[in-house]
Amino acid sequence: MTALRVTPAGPGGRHRLRVSLPDGRDIAWYDRDSGRISLLSEAYEDEVVAALAPYVTGEVSIGPPSVPTASDLARLSLHPDDDLAPNRPGEALHAALDGAPARRLRKDPRPAELAAHQRVGDALDGLDAAGWRVLHCVPLPGGARIDHLAIGPAGVFAVRTLAARGRRVRIAGPYAATGRGEPEPHLRWARRAADRAAHALATAVRPVLAVADPGRLEVPPAPDGVRVLRDGEIPSLARLGAVLKPVDVEALYATARDRRTWLAV
Structure with missing residues (x-):
């Protein structure tokens, strides 16, 4: 299994956790508000789910990133x-x-x-x-x-x-x-x-x-x-x-x- 890093992202790290490879490349993030894990590569799905397990609460959905909203783009x-x-x-x-x-x-x-x-x-x-x-x-x-x-x-x-x-x-x-x-x-x-x-x-x-x-x-x-x-x-x-x-x-x-x-x- 590939060793993944989980780090806070955004102001104070309250809303989102990022998952990255040892070389620093992001492969997923977990949005606490929406309960969604966004995967940039399906090949790492099992590893990402395992890495985020200590942080996930309640039901979550898993899939590719959603289309950004206007506020996301801003x-x-x-x-x-x-x-x-x-x-x-x-x-x-x-x-x-x-x-x-x-x-x-x-x-x-x-x-x-x-x-x-x-x-x-x-x-x-x-x-x-x-x-x-x-x-x-x-x-x-x-x-x-x-x-x-x-x-x-x-x-x-x-x-x-x-x-x-x-x-x-x-x-x-x-x-x-x-x-x-x-x-x-x-x-x-x-x-x-x-x-x-x-x-x-x-x-x-x-x-x-x-x-x-x-x-x-x-x-x-x-x-x-x-x-x-x-x-x-x-x-x-x-x-x-x-x-x-x-x-x-x-x-x-x-x-x-x-x-x-x-x-x-």
Whole structure:
């Protein structure tokens, strides 16, 4: 039997596993979402099935690769420098903090902000099994960023992160006050990010303010048109009514992950 290698493929390796020969040539891949093993050579079918056995769950279909969709072609033609899918939660903060001396970070709020981004980002990434696609730290012209962009059956959501660090957060109008700090227009910023995303993607985008680790969260009945969630409540997005088909989710994700999509918003 030929020794085959099984390695993750795609952002985070969550959706697809590739099977390759010792010389690096791909001969098959397993798509977790569709439960399909696509074979490039039928001669290796038994070896491929055996190599993937520890990773396969449920029923699978086996056959030649399907005809690529428009979103597949867009993804395959995307230059790595323009692909936003590998961005980590708080990617810009990672870049700013990497290599900074520990003594300079003691009173710097950015490590706590990064932890909040990671906390919210991990919760959003957990929606993957429910058919969601998530991008982090989407850059916009002028230096602004969308903290997280979640695309799923319930629609598209621009998610802004607010680091509470165990303090009380009070929402009033477009403002959010954390602890004893001055109120800041976080809800207005969340709406603005959603508006820019809607312009770029030509679809409805709803704003969300995700409050990471609040000690207490005070939210009025109608918080200025923005959905306000604790980070632990993010899974509730998967229970909203479906408005997008899986093919629409993938098409929007393919468009959103292209850095060039955001150049003129």
